[in-house]
Structures are given as structure tokens and as C-alpha cells.
Amino acid sequence: MSDDELIWRIAGGSGDGIDSTSQNFAKALMRSGLDVFTHRHYPSRIRGGHTYVEIRAAEHEVQSRGDGYNFLLALGDSFARNPQEEAYYGNEEIKPLSENLDELREGGVIVYDEGLIDEEAVATLDLEERAEENGWHVYPVDLRGLAKEHGREVMRNTAGVGVTAALLDMELEHIEDLMSDAMGGDVLESNLEILHDAYEMVEDEFETGHDLRAPTGDHETEQALLSGSNAIAYGAIDAGCRFIAGYPMTPWTDVFTILSQNFPDMGGVSEQVEDEIAAAALAVGASHAGVKAMSGSSGGGFALMSEPLGLAEMTETPIVLVESMRAGPSTGMPTKPEQSDLEFVLYTSQADSQRVVFAPGNIEEAYEQTRLAFEIAWDYQIPAILIYDQKLSGENKNVDVDFFDREVSPDLGSTLTEEELKEAAHDNSGKFKRFNYEDAEDGVASRSIPGQKGGRYLATGNEHSPVGHISEDPDNRVAQMERRLEKLENIRAELDEERESTQTYFGPDEADYGIITWGSSQGAVQEAVERLNEHGHSVKGISVSDMMPFPETEVTEFLESVDEAMVVEMNATGQFRGLIQKELGQYGDKMTSLLKFNGNPFEPAEVVEGYEVNVAEEDQQPEAQVRIEPAAGD
Amino acid sequence: MSAFNAIGEKREIDRDEFTPGVEPQPTWCPGCGDFGVLKSLKQALPEVGKTPEEVLTVTGIGCSGKLNSYLDTYGFHTIHGRSLPVARAAKLANPELEVIAAGGDGDGYGIGGNHFIHTARENHDMTYIVFNNEIFGLTKGQTSPTSPKGHKSKTQPSGSAKTPLRPLSMSLNAGASYVARTAAVNPNQAKEIIKEAIEHDGFAHVDFLTQCPTWNKDARQYVPYIDVQESDDYDFDHTNREEAAEMMRETEDVLNEGTVLTGRYYVDEDRPSYQQEKQAVGEMPDQPLAERYFDDDAEWERSYDLLERHK
Numbered sequence: 001m002s003d004d005e006l007i008w009r010i011a012g013g014s015g016d017g018i019d020s021t022s023q024n025f026a027k028a029l030m031r032s033g034l035d036v037f038t039h040r041h042y043p044s045r046i047r048g049g050h051t052y053v054e055i056r057a058a059e060h061e062v063q064s065r066g067d068g069y070n071f072l073l074a075l076g077d078s079f080a081r082n083p084q085e086e087a088y089y090g091n092e093e094i095k096p097l098s099e100n101l102d103e104l105r106e107g108g109v110i111v112y113d114e115g116l117i118d119e120e121a122v123a124t125l126d127l128e129e130r131a132e133e134n135g136w137h138v139y140p141v142d143l144r145g146l147a148k149e150h151g152r153e154v155m156r157n158t159a160g161v162g163v164t165a166a167l168l169d170m171e172l173e174h175i176e177d178l179m180s181d182a183m184g185g186d187v188l189e190s191n192l193e194i195l196h197d198a199y200e201m202v203e204d205e206f207e208t209g210h211d212l213r214a215p216t217g218d219h220e221t222e223q224a225l226l227s228g229s230n231a232i233a234y235g236a237i238d239a240g241c242r243f244i245a246g247y248p249m250t251p252w253t254d255v256f257t258i259l260s261q262n263f264p265d266m267g268g269v270s271e272q273v274e275d276e277i278a279a280a281a282l283a284v285g286a287s288h289a290g291v292k293a294m295s296g297s298s299g300g301g302f303a304l305m306s307e308p309l310g311l312a313e314m315t316e317t318p319i320v321l322v323e324s325m326r327a328g329p330s331t332g333m334p335t336k337p338e339q340s341d342l343e344f345v346l347y348t349s350q351a352d353s354q355r356v357v358f359a360p361g362n363i364e365e366a367y368e369q370t371r372l373a374f375e376i377a378w379d380y381q382i383p384a385i386l387i388y389d390q391k392l393s394g395e396n397k398n399v400d401v402d403f404f405d406r407e408v409s410p411d412l413g414s415t416l417t418e419e420e421l422k423e424a425a426h427d428n429s430g431k432f433k434r435f436n437y438e439d440a441e442d443g444v445a446s447r448s449i450p451g452q453k454g455g456r457y458l459a460t461g462n463e464h465s466p467v468g469h470i471s472e473d474p475d476n477r478v479a480q481m482e483r484r485l486e487k488l489e490n491i492r493a494e495l496d497e498e499r500e501s502t503q504t505y506f507g508p509d510e511a512d513y514g515i516i517t518w519g520s521s522q523g524a525v526q527e528a529v530e531r532l533n534e535h536g537h538s539v540k541g542i543s544v545s546d547m548m549p550f551p552e553t554e555v556t557e558f559l560e561s562v563d564e565a566m567v568v569e570m571n572a573t574g575q576f577r578g579l580i581q582k583e584l585g586q587y588g589d590k591m592t593s594l595l596k597f598n599g600n601p602f603e604p605a606e607v608v609e610g611y612e613v614n615v616a617e618e619d620q621q622p623e624a625q626v627r628i629e630p631a632a633g634d
Numbered sequence: 635m636s637a638f639n640a641i642g643e644k645r646e647i648d649r650d651e652f653t654p655g656v657e658p659q660p661t662w663c664p665g666c667g668d669f670g671v672l673k674s675l676k677q678a679l680p681e682v683g684k685t686p687e688e689v690l691t692v693t694g695i696g697c698s699g700k701l702n703s704y705l706d707t708y709g710f711h712t713i714h715g716r717s718l719p720v721a722r723a724a725k726l727a728n729p730e731l732e733v734i735a736a737g738g739d740g741d742g743y744g745i746g747g748n749h750f751i752h753t754a755r756e757n758h759d760m761t762y763i764v765f766n767n768e769i770f771g772l773t774k775g776q777t778s779p780t781s782p783k784g785h786k787s788k789t790q791p792s793g794s795a796k797t798p799l800r801p802l803s804m805s806l807n808a809g810a811s812y813v814a815r816t817a818a819v820n821p822n823q824a825k826e827i828i829k830e831a832i833e834h835d836g837f838a839h840v841d842f843l844t845q846c847p848t849w850n851k852d853a854r855q856y857v858p859y860i861d862v863q864e865s866d867d868y869d870f871d872h873t874n875r876e877e878a879a880e881m882m883r884e885t886e887d888v889l890n891e892g893t894v895l896t897g898r899y900y901v902d903e904d905r906p907s908y909q910q911e912k913q914a915v916g917e918m919p920d921q922p923l924a925e926r927y928f929d930d931d932a933e934w935e936r937s938y939d940l941l942e943r944h945k
Binding site: 027031222223224225226230233234235237238240242243245262263264265266267268269270271273274275277278279281282283284285286287288289290291292293307308310311315401404405406407408410412417418427428429430431449450451452453454455456457458459460461462468469470 | 639640641658688690700712719720721725727731749919921924935940945
């Protein structure tokens with residue numbers, strides 16, 4: 001936990017504009033020179049219900065949500081239901097305040113809208129007592145009243161931002177600029193008036209006693225604030241993908257939406273179709289006809305993609321799928337993150353099925369690995385899947401604008417042109433030997449595209465001969481299987497030998513203890529490792545992105561270099577630890593698991609606590625809602 | 635210059651070009667109606683000026699799925715029920731391809747029923763041939779969605795309690811702009827209908843009665859057949875939705891009573907294809923998307939140019 005950071009939490013009901021207000025405030029902080037990271041918590045519901053966005057801002061780089069937070073703006077839930085305490089949902093009106101108190105740090109600031117949050121209800125919270133105990137500074141403000149004076153009630157978010165800025169000694173310049181970008185006319189004027197009124201009211205009338213101020217910083221290069229879903233979508237655009245098919249499902253819908261909105265201007269095609277079987281099958285069809293295509297879903301929809309995925313593999317049609325995990329099983333908790341679809345994504349589809357799977361750990365990796373997925377899929381004619389989750393999907397972080405200054409790569413990999421087809425092998429009737437195991441390279445036989453002269457062949461999900469005819473000949477079967485299975489080995493070799501590692505390491509090179517994680521838990525683990533080292537512990541960390549083919553050498557070296565290790569992941573059964581054991585055939589006695597599956601991502605402090613409990617007090621469980629699974633043996 | 639020079643090629647086309655020069659020979663049973671579909675396609679394609687390499691034949695699973703093993707075009711033998719989503723994406727990726735999808739009644743009306751409804755609704759410019767033999771053939775004779783009520787099979791030993799699905803009515807209601815029924819035993823009509831279906835700009839659905847002499851011996855071999863356009867007993871306007879609907883209903887009702895009605899049931903030449911609709915709302919490029927990947931001069935927009943909104 002550091003004192004030089006602001007973690008601002010804006011809470012209210014779904015539909016109250018929390019998202020856009022927080023987005024603009026995060027941008028304002030970024031423009032003021034700070035690094036920012038956002039975390040979004042929301043219910044599976046359109047109107048009302050407890051929702052918040054947290055913005056962590058500091059002068060230094062922030063890769064994760066923090067431990068708790070230090071400034072609450074509780075807006076009130078204008079769609080609150082069942083205001084009786086006995087009701088199933090409890091008193092929702094008070095929730096923006098009541099639900100957030102447990103995580104507020106000592107000395108924290110609370111601003112709440114006394115125009116919406118009922119005084120009597122506040123009285124039930126023992127707020128005064130708790131504030132005294134925790135050194136909190138509580139400022140009730142009639143935000144609704146302020147908003148009504150100049151405009152409409154819904155503008156109370158702006159009043160809240162004005163109060164926040166004043167209490168934190170922030171300049172209004174960036175906030176004003178962002179408002180001017182987003183609105184115009186009377187609406188802008190009213191909002192600006194509300195912003196200034198709120199700001200001045202605090203300066204003129206408030207007696208403040210808190211120490212918290214907005215940190216200051218400076219960026220050397222221009223920054224952009226974007227989410228993991230943006231990064232995946234932009235990675236696809238820059239990989240030359242111009243076809244997407246999908247069916248809505250949270251949280252995958254974000255990537256689908258971003259590409260659907262951008263493709264028309266880029267000459268691309270987006271199709272929303274009847275179900276996820278069709279979605280993945282469309283990606284296969286478009287790719288077969290010569291276009292870089294993708295599809296995706298979350299767990300439940302991905303389940304339907306199992307058959308087109310197998311078809312893509314057997315017909316060696318390149319596709320990229322994205323799987324945005326959420327808490328399951330079945331419908332589970334639609335808006336909450338979890339890393340529990342790993343085994344499903346690795347093994348779904350019948351028989352000796354293989355695919356490439358990357359699990360990016362942050363925004364930059366999401367972009368890079370999306371590009372990599374397309375490159376490998378089209379070079380090796382194999383399905384490539386990006387597995388991520390609701391956390392990475394929705395979190396925003398600032399990234400150097402220059403990071404994106406790259407060329408698009410529309411290259412179709414191992415696809416022939418008509419000229420090249422003339423030189424390629426054909427059978428006596430002129431059919432192209434599309435699946436020619438005799439001169440395949442790295443398991444890859446070159447493709448043709450329908451409409452090309454001299455390229456006709458049959459693609460089929462049945463086992464097939466070199467020109468694609470259905471064949472059950474044993475020799476052909478073995479040759480084709482061996483050729484296809486060879487691909488993963490060769491992809492692993494390329495990743496190891498020709499490319500920069502997609503795994504991320506943190507902490508010292510040498511340490512006694514290792515913390516292993518994968519995917520979106522990276523940031524929290526990275527920060528925990530840094531903190532543990534600051535406190536004199538000998539700990540290093542690795543965040544693994546390559547799920548298949550597995551980075552055997554790197555993970556072996558890491559595990560060999562430490563005495564003990566803890567695998568941190570957001571699921572209940574330790575799926576990644578299981579994968580390590582399966583792939584390496586050992587280390588079962590060396591790895592414990594730190595698991596979290598309550599619907600909220602890890603905070604760094606929980607990883608620190610997990611380490612401490614693990615190292616110091618065996619057979620104990622941490623106080624946080626996490627679970628330690630001891631080492632199991634090989 | 636196009637990257638796909640087989641497309642739009644003008645030359646004499648021999649129907650033998652559509653017969654694979656090497657193995658395999660069809661593995662269908664002697665007397666199978668599937669031969670009729672193959673033959674009508676081999677006749678129709680040269681007559682409408684299509685060469686093998688500008689045609690993509692996309693099939694499902696079943697005896698019918700083997701069509702593109704014996705028809706020498708570009709082919710994609712997909713999985714059970716999924717020929718349509720694969721086919722329509724190929725058409726979106728390259729609208730200049732002649733896309734023909736085919737499958738059986740279980741494939742198209744059963745497991746792939748959802749795709750059938752939506753592909754018809756969207757009116758993709760393609761031909762869809764359903765080999766309707768009122769039975770599951772390749773899995774050895776189980777009751778299918780079009781099997782008559784009371785049909786006995788190993789999986790419905792006491793006779794099916796379900797009334798058969800109405801393929802023509804379903805197609806019309808879903809939005810197909812060309813709906814016809816033909817039969818393997820009527821090769822001349824079959825060829826003409828397949829030609830019309832290929833040339834139709836929109837979703838053309840042909841319910842093709844293909845007798846199964848092995849597993850559906852009890853059923854009629856679809857003879858005698860009646861062409862509703864030729865026969866004086868039937869008079870309806872196949873461009874009129876209401877009259878078409880009524881004729882379809884009657885056709886479906888009498889099939890299991892032994893009267894085999896065939897012909898064109900509904901033709902709507904005015905409805906724009908899905909591609910046209912999508913281009914009209916600015917969501918599809920004028921040039922085939924697939925061409926762009928082979929064009930060295932093509933311009934590719936970068937994500938870098940989208941960052942303004944994130945700053």
C-alpha cells in the first residue's frame with residue numbers, strides 16, 4: 001500500500017452514468033500526468049444495483065487494482081428497488097455508501113449525495129462511529145440539489161466530480177476539456193456551471209481536515225487510456241482481420257462491439273448471427289474463402305463453438321477465437337471475472353484435438369498476443385485462441401500512444417497465389433494437393449483459396465487424402481495425423497527460438513520462493529512480488545501467457561530455481577497448477593495454490609497474505625476470501 | 635487484376651469437367667436419389683456458364699454430404715447441420731463465388747434448422763439443396779424430421795408420434811425468395827429448377843426428393859410425380875405469397891398420401907439479397923473482401939488512427 005496514490009471509487013446504481021463519468025475522470029488524471037488503472041464492478045442488471053468503478057492513479061506505473069481505496073464518491077442509486085431492509089436486495093438506496101465502507105482505507109474520504117441518500121438510512125450505518133475509528137473524513141453534499149439548480153438531476157455526477165476535484169486540490173482544466181469534447185450547447189453549459197459551483201462551494205464553505213491530495217506526475221510521451229477489449233480489437237485490426245461473427249454474451253460483447261463499430265469504415269464485415277455455432281462456423285467459412293476472420297464468446301457460448309473449432313482444426317482452416325471468461329459453471333455470475341475456463345478451452349472438441357492458446361496478462365500483452373495469434377494461425381493453419389476474462393476485458397490503463405505505431409500485417413501466411421499454384425503439386429485430374437504430407441514444412445501444407453485457378457480441392461472434417469478426398473487408408477491416416485500433430489512442436493520451437501518470450505518475469509533473478517500466475521492476475525501478483533521484496537523477502541514471479549503449446553523450458557527453469565512456489569489463479573480447482581503438473585510431469589510437491597473465486601479479482605495484499613501464511617504458518621487459511629490448496633505431490 | 639481468375643471466365647464448359655478424373659466414384663447405393671442431384675448439377679452448371687473453380691459446394695454430413703466428393707468444384711464438406719453458416723460466410727468474404735450448399739433433411743431441417751431459418755430470413759444469395767429422403771440414411775434408417783407420422787424405425791419402434799416438418803412452408807415463412815421442390819425421378823425438371831435456383835439473386839431453397847431404396851423401401855419412390863406448373867389440376871401464382879403458401883400446404887399434406895407434387899412454389903425477384911442490403915447500410919465493401927488480401931496496393935487502416943478517442 002502506498003501513500004502517494006489516489007484510489008477513487010465512484011459508486012451508484014447501474015444506469016447512473018458511473019461508467020462514463022469514471023472514464024472521463026480517469027482520462028483527466030491521465031492527462032494531468034498520472035498513470036491510471038481502473039477496475040469495474042457491476043451487477044448483471046441494466047438499471048440499479050450496486051456498481052462501482054475504481055480509479056487508481058499514481059506517479060509511478062500501476063498494473064493492478066490497489067488494496068482497498070481511499071476516496072469514495074457515493075452517488076446514490078436512482079433506480080434503487082425494494083427500499084425495505086427485509087427485502088431480498090436490502091435497502092438499495094443506501095448501498096452506494098454502505099456496500100463500500102469495508103474496503104475504505106484508514107484516513108479515507110467519503111463524499112455522499114445527501115440529496116439522494118436518506119438521512120435516516122445513513123443513521124443506521126453508525127457512520128460517525130466508524131469514521132472516528134478509522135479516521136475517515138465524511139462530507140455529505142446535496143449533489144442532486146446542486147445539479148437541479150443549473151440543469152437536470154442526472155447531472156449530479158458532474159457535481160460529484162467537482163467536489164472531488166476541490167477536495168483533492170485538482171485543477172479543473174482537464175475535466176473541462178473532456179466535458180467540452182463529449183458534449184455541447186446547453187448541456188455543456190449546465191454541466192460546466194455545476195462543476196464550478198460544486199468546486200467553489202467546497203473551497204468557500206467546507207472545513208476540511210483530510211490529508212489526501214491528488215498525486216502529481218508527468219508523462220514523457222503521449223498516453224491513451226484503453227481497456228483489454230480495446231487492445232484485443234486493435235490487435236485484430238492491425239493483424240489484418242476484417243471479418244468477425246458473433247452472438248452477444250458478457251463480457252465478450254465488448255470486443256465484438258468495438259470491431260462491429262470500426263469494421264464498416266475499414267471495408268470489413270461484422271455479422272451478428274443466430275448462435276455461437278454459426279458464429280464460429282462463419283469465421284471458418286470466411287477464412288476458407290480467403291479473409292482473416294475471427295469469432296469469440298464467453299464460456300457458455302464458447303461451449304457451442306466446440307464443433308466448428310474441431311472442423312477448423314481438421315480442415316486446417318486458420319481462425320482466431322477469443323474466450324472472455326466469467327464466473328461459472330453454467331450461467332454463473334455473468335459480470336464477474338474468473339479464470340476457470342482454462343481446461344475447457346484447452347481440451348474442448350473431440351479426439352486428439354490441438355490448438356494454440358494464449359492468455360495475455362495485461363493491456364499491452366492483449367494487443368501483442370492477438371497479433372501473434374493471427375500470425376501463428378495463418379502460418380500454421382491451426383485455430384488460435386485468446387483466453388482472457390471480465391477483469392482484463394473491462395479494466396482501463398494508460399499506454400504509450402507510440403506503442404500502437406505499427407504497420408498492419410494482412411499477410412495470409414501459408415497461402416499460395418495463383419502463380420505459386422502453378423508450381424504446386426496436383427493429382428492426375430488437376431486437383432491441388434492441398435493436404436500434401438510429402439512436402440509439408442513444419443507440418444504445414446500450403447493452401448489455395450476458392451476462385452483461384454488451379455487450386456480446387458475438397459476441405460472436409462473427415463480424414464482425407466492429399467487432395468481432400470475422404471480416406472480411411474491407414475497409411476494416409478497416420479501420415480496426416482503425424483503431420484498435423486507436428487505443428488504444435490514447431491510452433492513451440494518458433495516461440496522459444498525466434499521470438500521474444502511471451503512470459504513476463506518480475507522480482508529478482510534469483511530468489512528462494514516463486515510465485516506463478518497466468519492471465520489477468522498478473523498485475524496483482526507483480527505488485528505483491530515487488531512489495532514482498534521491499535520487505536526483505538526473497539521472492540520472484542512469473543506470469544505465463546502460453547497455455548498451449550506450453551512453455552516447458554521456461555516454467556521448468558523457473559521452478560528449478562526456487563525452493564517452493566505458489567500458483568495464484570482466480571478459480572476454485574487450481575487448473576493452471578494442474579496444467580503445469582501435466583505438462584512437466586513433476587513439481588506437484590513443490591507448488592501450493594492460492595485460489596480466489598468469489599467474483600472479485602485479487603488485490604496485491606491478498607497475494608502477500610497468501611505468501612505469508614504459506615511460508616510462516618502452514619495449515620492455516622488466510623483471512624481474505626481466498627483459499628490455499630497445499631502441495632499435492634506428483 | 636483479380637487474384638481469382640477462375641471467376642467469371644468465359645469459355646466453353648464441358649459437363650465432364652465436373653466429374654472427378656480420378657477416384658472416388660460415388661458410393662451411394664444403386665437406385666439412390668442422390669445420383670439425381672449430382673446429375674442435375676453437372677448439367678445445370680455448364681448451362682449457366684459456371685466453371686468448376688468458381689463454384690464452392692458446401693455440404694453437411696450424411697449420404698448427401700458426399701456430393702462434393704463426386705462433383706469436382708472447390709468443396710467444403712463441413713459438419714452435421716453447419717453447411718449454411720460456412721457457406722454464407724464464404725459468400726460474404728467473396729460474393730463473386732457461386733456458392734451452393736447442400737445436405738439432407740436431418741442436416742438442414744433438424745440439427746441445422748436454426749441456421750436454415752436465419753439464412754432464409756437474411757436472403758443470402760446462394761442455392762441450398764436439401765436431399766429429402768424422409769429418413770436418416772447414413773446412420774441406417776432412423777426416423778427423420780420429414781418422416782411421416784407413424785413411421786417405424788429402430789429408434790421409433792412403435793411408429794413416430796410426430797407429424798412431419800413442412801419444409802416448403804417453413805422456408806417461405808422464414809424469408810426464402812425462391813422455393814421449389816423437385817424429385818430425382820424427374821431429371822428434366824430437376825435440371826431446370828437447379829439452373830433457376832443458381833441464377834436467382836437471393837436464397838434459393840430446393841427441396842429435392844431423393845428416394846432411399848435401402849432404408850425407406852416402404853415409401854413411394856416419388857412416382858408418379860406431378861409438376862404443379864404443367865398440370866391443369868393446379869392453378870396458382872407462384873409470385874403471390876398467399877397463393878404460394880396455400881399450394882405449399884397442400885403439397886406437404888398430400889405427399890404422405892401418395893401424391894407427389896413438385897415445381898416452383900414461390901419466386902420473389904424483387905427482394906434484395908443480403909449482400910445488397912448490407913451494402914446499402916454501409917456494412918459491406920463493394921469489392922470482394924477476399925481480393926484485398928492479394929492486392930499489394932490495398933490500404934489498411936491502423937488502430938493507431940483510432941486512438942484520438944482514448945487520449
